[in-house]
Amino acid sequence: MVNMGNRLKSLRTDKKLTQKQVADRIGLAISAISSYESGIRYPSYDILVKFAQMYHVSTDYLIGMTTMRSIDVTGLAEDEIALIAQLADMLRSKKQSNRP
Numbered sequence: 001m002v003n004m005g006n007r008l009k010s011l012r013t014d015k016k017l018t019q020k021q022v023a024d025r026i027g028l029a030i031s032a033i034s035s036y037e038s039g040i041r042y043p044s045y046d047i048l049v050k051f052a053q054m055y056h057v058s059t060d061y062l063i064g065m066t067t068m069r070s071i072d073v074t075g076l077a078e079d080e081i082a083l084i085a086q087l088a089d090m091l092r093s094k095k096q097s098n099r100p
Helices: 004-014 019-026 030-038 045-055 059-063 078-097
Strands: none
Touching (some): 004 030, 019 030, 019 045, 045 059
C-alpha cells in the first residue's frame, strides 16, 4: 500500500516547494500539510482535489490506486497533445532500449 503522505511530500519536493508555500496555495495551515505528509492525518476530499490540481496528478495517484501520473493538457490544441504523446512514446522506447 502506497503512503499518501510520501507521495504528497515527494510531489512537493519535486516542485521545490516548502510546506508553507503549499499551505498558502491551498489555504491551510503549515501544520496540516505536515500532518498529511507524515501520515498522521488524511485530507478531506476537497483538499485532496486541490492537491491533485496543484501537482497536476489524479486523485487516484495520490491515494495509491494507480502509479501513473498524468499530465494536464487542458487548453492545448489537438496537434500539441499529439506532440506530447509522441514525446512520451519516444522516451519510453529510449528507456526500454537502454535496459540490459
